[in-house]
Amino acid sequence: MSVPRHSGSGSDLAIDSARRNFLAGNRLDMQKLAAELGVDRSTLFRWVGKRDELLATVLWSLAEPTYRNAIAATTRTGAARIADATGTFAQALIDAPYFRTFLRREPERALRLLTTQASPVQRETVGATERLVQQEIDRGNLIHPMSAHDLAYLITRICESFVYADIVTGETPDAAKAAIAVAALLGDATYVPKGISS
Secondary structure (H helix, E strand, C coil), X not given: CCCCCCCCHXXXXXXXXXXXXXXXXXXXXXXXXXXXXXCCHXXXXXXXXXXXXXXXXXXXXXXXXHHHHHHHHCCCCHHHHHHHHHHHHHHHHHHCHHHHHHHHHCHHHHHHHHHCCCCCHHHHHHHHHHHHHHHHHHCCCCCCCCCHHHXXXXXXXXXXXXXXXHXXXXXXXXXXXXXXXXXXXXXXXXXXXXXXCC
């Protein structure tokens, strides 16, 4: 299962409006969203699913280009490229005020939607990471006894551990530690993060 692909102008308008509200730091309220769009709740649900489904769509619509940009920002190869991308992505999540607001306001829902099989967001993140890992393997820049999929899952979990550290353990989120841990997993013990706060 992947993030729901909605079609039609009604669903597109609803997702765009939900994204704008989310970016503004507002709680996603389905009743208010329906009223804003001039439809009833049943029509809104038909367009975008229930609240958690819409939240998952919004979250991935923001995360996907952020991750893509993080990958494009590094000029290194192999383990360092993957670690750089992970660290830059993690830093973007840590720095995004709307994202931190969502985590503080609805921590249990946020963790369920972002870090479990309860929503497609984690699966999409693992898939994007797997493509990155496989690319470095195919280019001869990375050799590892684990499969690209298993590495991608571990990399995603490492990233989650450091991005959501304040919610899970009460510690300070740290993108640099995420990048260093990923590099170590991939066999690069000399990796030094670039342009990532610690």
